[in-house]
Amino acid sequence: MAANFSSVPVLDFALADDQVRKPELIDQLRHALINVGFLYLKNHTVPQHVVDDLIGYIPRLFDLPQEAKDKIRMANSPHFLGYSKLGAEFTKGKTDYREQFDLATPHETKWRPGAPEYLRLWGPSQWPDEQLIPGFRHTMETYLAHVQQLSYRFISLLAEAFGLASDALDSFYDADEFMQHRGKIVKYPANDGSIADQGVGPHYDAGFLTFLLQASPHPGLQVQNLSGEWIDAPPIPGTFVVNIGKALEFVTRGLARATSHRVLSPPVGSTPRYSVPFFQNISLHARLADSVLDFPTDILKLKALRGDPATTDSVNLSEFDREPSGKVNLIGRVKSHPDVAERHYPDLFKQYFPSGLAETR
Ligand SMILES: O=C(O)CCC(=O)C(=O)O
Ligand SMILES: [Fe+2]
Numbered sequence: 001m002a003a004n005f006s007s008v009p010v011l012d013f014a015l016a017d018d019q020v021r022k023p024e025l026i027d028q029l030r031h032a033l034i035n036v037g038f039l040y041l042k043n044h045t046v047p048q049h050v051v052d053d054l055i056g057y058i059p060r061l062f063d064l065p066q067e068a069k070d071k072i073r074m075a076n077s078p079h080f081l082g083y084s085k086l087g088a089e090f091t092k093g094k095t096d097y098r099e100q101f102d103l104a105t106p107h108e109t110k111w112r113p114g115a116p117e118y119l120r121l122w123g124p125s126q127w128p129d130e131q132l133i134p135g136f137r138h139t140m141e142t143y144l145a146h147v148q149q150l151s152y153r154f155i156s157l158l159a160e161a162f163g164l165a166s167d168a169l170d171s172f173y174d175a176d177e178f179m180q181h182r183g184k185i186v187k188y189p190a191n192d193g194s195i196a197d198q199g200v201g202p203h204y205d206a207g208f209l210t211f212l213l214q215a216s217p218h219p220g221l222q223v224q225n226l227s228g229e230w231i232d233a234p235p236i237p238g239t240f241v242v243n244i245g246k247a248l249e250f251v252t253r254g255l256a257r258a259t260s261h262r263v264l265s266p267p268v269g270s271t272p273r274y275s276v277p278f279f280q281n282i283s284l285h286a287r288l289a290d291s292v293l294d295f296p297t298d299i300l301k302l303k304a305l306r307g308d309p310a311t312t313d314s315v316n317l318s319e320f321d322r323e324p325s326g327k328v329n330l331i332g333r334v335k336s337h338p339d340v341a342e343r344h345y346p347d348l349f350k351q352y353f354p355s356g357l358a359e360t361r
Pocket of ligand 1: 205
C-alpha cells in the first residue's frame, strides 16, 4: 500500500503551455491518475467570469416556483435530462438527498426506431422558461462549451502522461455533432435532523472524466483512498476537481484509477451546498473491450507498485467488458432514475425492477 493518499493533489494547468515545466505537470498528473484518481486543477482555461456568471444563477434556479421546475422534470425526457426533485434519485438502493437539473451540451438525438436503444440516451435538454430566468440558458451553454474544450485538452495530456501519443485516445470520441456531454447543477440541502446524511451515496462515475465545480464554500465531498478511508476534498476557489470514471479505468487497464466518492449533506442549520459536475462522455458505440492501447512497460509497473485497493463502498459498473459504452451508461441511468426508466425504457425497467417502483422505496 506504498502509494496510499491522504489528500487530493493540486495541479497547475498553466504548466501545460510552459515547455520547460510541462514535464513536471506530466509527472504529477501520472501520479494523480494512477494513485489517487482525483485531482484539483488550477489555472485552467475556463474564464473566471464564465464560472462566476453561472454561480450567480444557481440559487435563483432552485428558487424558481416548484411548478416551473416540475414542468421540466426528468421523467419527461428519454434522455434523462431535466429536473429531479429531492429524493428522486438512488445510489446503492438508498435515497440521495439532493435536488438537481441535468442539462447537457446541445444535441439532436440520432436514435430512430430500429436503431440501438442506447442512442436515445442523448438528445436535447429541457430548459426553464427564459422569462423566468433570463440569460440562464446562454450562461450554462457557454459554461458547458468551455469545460468541454478543457476536457479534450486534458485527455491529450493524460495520454502523454501514460507514455502514449497525445492523440491516442481521440478514437473514443466522435465528431462534435455526434457527441454529447452532460452537466448537472446540484443543490444539497442541510440535513434536517430527521434524514440520513447521504447527499449522494458512494459511487464511481461511469464515463471518462468528470470536471466538478464546487459552487459554494461547503465541504462534504469525500473520496475513498486505497485502504478504504474517506478523505475530504473541500472546495478550493478557482479550481475544478477532476476525477476518473469507470470507462477510462477500463480502457487504461486500471492505470487510471476510478475512485469511489460521496457527498455528505451539510449539517443541520447550514445553508445548502451547490455543485456543478460535468461528465465527459465517449462515443455511445465504443466497445471498450476491443481497444488495445500499448502502454510502455515502465508505466505499467507503476500500477503494480500501487497494489490493489481495499474493497470500496461503491456500486459497481461491471458491464464494460461486453457491452458498448452507451448500453452500460443506459443501465446506470435506469438504476439511478427508475421513474424515467419506467416511462421510456419499460423493458429495461422490468429487468432491473421486477417488482416495480415500490422496490426503490
Ligand atoms: O456534488 C458533488 O460534489 C459530487 C457529485 C458527484 O459525485 C456526482 O454527481 O457524480
Ligand atoms: Fe460522482
